[in-house]
Amino acid sequence: MEPQLEYDRAITRRQLFNQARNGVGAAALASLLGSSASASSAQGEAPGLPDVPHFPPRAKRAIYLFQSGGPSHLDLFDYKPTLADQHGQPLPESVRGTQRVTGMTAGQKAFLTNAPIRPFQQQGQSGRWISDLLPHTAKIVDQIAILKAVNTEAINHDPGITFINTGSQQIGQPSLGAWLSYGLGSENENLPGYMVLISQGTGKNPGQPIFSRLWSSGYLPSRHQGVRLRTGANPVLHLTNPPGIDRSTRRQQLDDLAALNARHFSRTNDPEIETRIAQYEMAYRMQTSVPDLTDLSDEPAHILEMYGPDVRKPGSYAANCLLARRMIERGVRFVQLFHRGWDQHVSLVEHLTNQCRDTDQASAALVTDLQQRGLLDDTLVVWGGEFGRTTYSQGGLNAGRDHHGRCFSMWMAGGGIRPGIEHGVTDDYGYNVLSDGVHIRDLNATILHQLGIDHRRLTFRFQGLDQKLTGVEPARVVNEILT
């Protein structure tokens, strides 16, 4: 017996059938199916696991602004005056230690300290140091908690990005979003519970590749995988009817399809057929709910302005930030943006400046927008990438920085996170954690915690093990940053 699997199978049928109840064909359907259909009906939203949330959640939903490539903590959030003093001097051996570095700089003969490319200023009431590269983030600094000592073992993109998004460097694990969908279910019966948006920055273009495994369901049932929202006529794949089939023709087709399926159900009694009928109804509803979501024409000018000029470019980071807010408003549980281009091995000054220009305003606008709508209290926002970058330069001063997993910065806001704080301390070179390190497992445990999930108890039996997002190594919720 796989109790979890059995449960899941059973629930799939029930929950999805329920969703037919509002469909156009639903009434007809119920009569076609007779008592059996109503027997399997129950009221309520698409459920997750029966024991989730494990405790009252601080956040009902989350938006993860994933910055793919490894943003430079030293140039953005982790202010280290020493770097300017020591610019061009070798990074002391005592700081560098013996930890491994990537194959790209392992052979480098000198490891020269590189100052931040732009000055830092103290910002907000909290007086946090923020780089001039992030003028808009500077304005929300009192709303966010900056984590300065996040760390990971990975030193390259593929393992790093896989680790932070799926909890393991080993391939095949479900993503954070899939775990949330599995645990919490969906709040909206017309939209998926986990949606993904992708954009490419003007920093490094093309940025490092990303992979569907970052939003995949791994060994969880595949309906928990993230659904990508794209630009154009088919924001969800194959959403639009083929040319020549309008909505009323489609409705007629679906009515017949339901009638024929119901007839076959009466012969076989297989409840899976009921589910299938319900799924076609949900698909039909998605054909209006998704365009309604992506149509920005009802957004007032001042909101569009707040997100910046790029918001009018479909597929841009700014447009995706705004879409994230619209999804959250419609009850999508978890929205994840993947923004590429943060891998500054070369052209650090130009490319990092571009990356910041692409993202700074919209990230800040999203937090402000959520706050103004009263959504920030129960929406968790997370900003960060798979690792940081090295204190020392790669390929000459100011030319670039290599990957650095020993410490890097992220920020979180809303959803029960203490605003205006910073957490974790790195050494004077921003190279090692001095205190309050947050491993990415701890980060994931904290994200789950804010959504009402005990990371030790959200499990799925696979290959003989009760698998968890945080794996077998110890992980802790970072209580210090919670309200």
Add this chain to the structure above:
Amino acid sequence: MANRKISNWNLLVTLLIGSFSASLSLAQQTPGLQFNRDIRPILSAHCYQCHGPDEEHGQAGLRLDTETGIHEVFGETDLDQNTAWQRLQSKDPDEQMPPPTVHSRISREEIDRLRRWIGQGAPFEEHWSFRLPIASPPPSVNQTDWVRNPIDRFVLAKLESKGWRPGQTASRQQLIRRLTLDLTGLPPTPSEIDSFLADQQPGAYQRLVDRLLQSPHLGERLAVPWLDAARYADTNGFSIDDHRDMWLWREWVIDAFNQNMPYDQFLTEQLAGDLLEGATDRQRLATGFLRNSMNTHEGGTLPEEYRVIYLADKVDTVATVFLGLTVRCAQCHDHKYDPISQQDYYRFYAFFDTAHEPGSGAENGNTEPTLRMDGPLTSPDLFRQDIQQRIDTLRQYLVHPPELVEARSAWEKTATGNEALQKALSTEVPARDEDDWKAINQAFAATSRLWNRHVANIEREIGFLQRDLKAGQSSVMVMKEQGPRQTYVLTRGQYDLPDKSQPVQANAPAMLPKLQFQPPEPAQKQAEPVDPWQGAKWIWNDARAASVPQDNRPKYFRHRFQLAERPGSAVLRVTADNRCTTYLNGQKLGNQQPWMTPARYEITPHLVDGENVIAVEAVNAGGPAGLLASLVIDNQVQQMTDGEWFVSDQPTDDWTQVDFDNERWERAVELGPANMAPWKMAHRPSVPAVQNQPSRLDLARWLVDERNPLTARVAVNRYWQMLFGQGLVRTPNDFGAQGTFPTHPKLLDWLAIEFRQQDWNVKQLLKTIVMSATYRQSAAASPDRFREDPQNEWLGRASRFRLPAEFIRDGAMAIAGTLDPRVGGPSVYPRQPHGLWREISHFGYTKPFSAQAFYPSDPTGQSRRSLYTFWKRTSPPPSMIAFDAPTREVCSVERSRTNTPLQALVLLNDPQYVQAARELARRTIDEGGASIEQRAAYLFRLATSRQPDQAEREILVQRYRSIYQQFCQDPVAARDLARDQDAELAAWTAIASIVLNLDEVITRE
């Protein structure tokens, strides 16, 4: 003593089996308890984490997976005296077991089971799957006239014990549909159905089975789950995820199934075909199974880290696929649930550790070791034709990149420009010539960020294909031994923390029967050369390179040399500060960095009699620069970097080829010997050769040895799963303590023994199963039966389940009559929405990698069976993923089976399915008869293999009439749907789409 007790107790259980209540699970309803079925799962779930096989992390030195431990803890039958029982009952957090901290709650029912078990003296059994299958005579049953073969006795005995009767026999029409889908993955054709229905002679069903077992599509059907298990894909998987060529291995699999290769041979060739005496190319090809692991060439990769990852993936795959064991836990620590120690893990790992497996490679193709050969199914001519056809398609895309064609048409409406452009724009599309398109594209490219990127990308793709065309054969990655290597336990699984106090030798897990190994006669020890760097010099184009920082532009080096004959062994070592890419005779060997670890290439197969050339592209990234290489042939340093080499800043097209004229280049400058500062490259003799140890071939032989309790059970369980929707063991990837107990343990053992006795005959096994009455039951059942046995554990009906992704698409094309039945061949690119690859890949990089943007096949590649669809791991085919196909990144032996709205959108709107509906409509009009009623019935039967009943036909007929009217009134819509045809075709297309979406059509029942 203990043994006798157990066997008595077993006898008791056998006698007691009889009364069952309907709604409880197996475990709950048997009055007699079986340790393996009823008790071990409780202990495993709640206790083994601390009191299991992992002694190092165990608590109180207690092991509840051993007989001694069980007796010590639960032996006291008086509950009041039994401490363990008291602690299970305790509410005191310090006493309570399991402790509250582990979040493991034992249910009341489980507690009750433990109570009864303790009362019986807590009898212990070794874990069921680690014992050899036991031959049990098929049990006697009451309803003997239902029984067709021994399978039915096992199934019926269980049903009768529950008081159930088996389901009705399915109709012949249902049977031919089920069998054809199960054995070929395709629906039967109307004429196949007709001839089966017309065959009233005895033995008609068997004749049908025999016909299907001979179908060439059987191999394709059986290959699909095998490709999942073997994590087959057409890209490398990590990071850039560029293409690889493994389709020859896929052909091997299809061919092996069609030839009915015995399973033991199938297993042995895939694990160790290269090690067989006088191994043929085909046998070496089979080992591609192990090379299907993902690999990488991400910039900062530390090769040893990834070499270990690839090996761990092989261990995982082999253990899962052949043994049904989950060994991955033991990579870092002793297994918590099964008796597999960390030492066991690395003993298993050691079988693969001696193979040649570069940690970094995988750039725009295969990673060594590789083989070039003709396909088992595709002739050299056909291969060249396939590649040429793809090249021709891509060439057209250079003028009309598919993703941009629509945007270009839109742009044309407002475009203005010079005379040539105006002329081109005013020419009708079909009449435009090359110059017209050139003018248009030039102007359009200026407005499109993507245009030049696509062009560069397509040109590179063509280049890679031309490489194959020139070779005349495809490449495939295979296994090859590299020589002895001492394997150590890796501390916490870390690649860079070998525990030198724990050297291990290749061997099977200790808890399973011993692997028999006779060390061969001491072979001549291959002498290592004295020093591979002897005489080699660091070279560059500039004498100051060793001290003064150099420019970062690539430098190109060449060295030509003569061979009188192909040598027995040849090893090329290359390193450059900072990095380099090496070619031999035009073929890329791989990338190398950092300079401290020279690349080592076994190049024997690539050398030719006469002229050979080593070509190296080296890049410096600041600071000193240098290149060092040596070629050791038959244990002597024969070629090395020195002033004889040529160097240039400028590569010309053929610079890696033998016949390139390098006289235009400069001679390289010698900087100094290998051990010069700052590099100080010195020869480090390799560790002393380990003693002869068992090889992969010994592993394969151990797996198929009759003393191995798992291999046959795991294999038959997978075939059962294929035919019944789930295995007799519900966890096909876990036959260990955490897996599920078989629903029919004696049947599983009977099948396993039968399979082995029939010499691992796969077709015979399939035939035995499908000939049973159990298989021939109807899938329909009463609502009560579905409620009482939702998962069909009792097998009182045939399972009804949605078809795998591939067969849904194949079926739609077969029904429409457009399916191309060709078996085998390189992968093809059926259309998918534009941009899916490009948006996540490294598309746009200045020197494009392969498989970064999707370019659809020409029409001939649009209608091939889905198992030939090009599989990109970081963005797998969306219409397959929507229907639960795994990503093929890691081994998978079971697909989930979900039912989602995204699936509905695919079947309703994906142009592939709209096209199928249109073709089906055309076929209906052409072949279906004159009247609407006849056509509706014909269409319905094509898709469902049965005649519609009156009501069903009426629904379609009525809808056809109304939709036909609508299309008559809206000819634009009709033309849109029917591609410039009339309302009749449009209306039938709409009807065909309804039918293709029927649950019945995408379900096997």
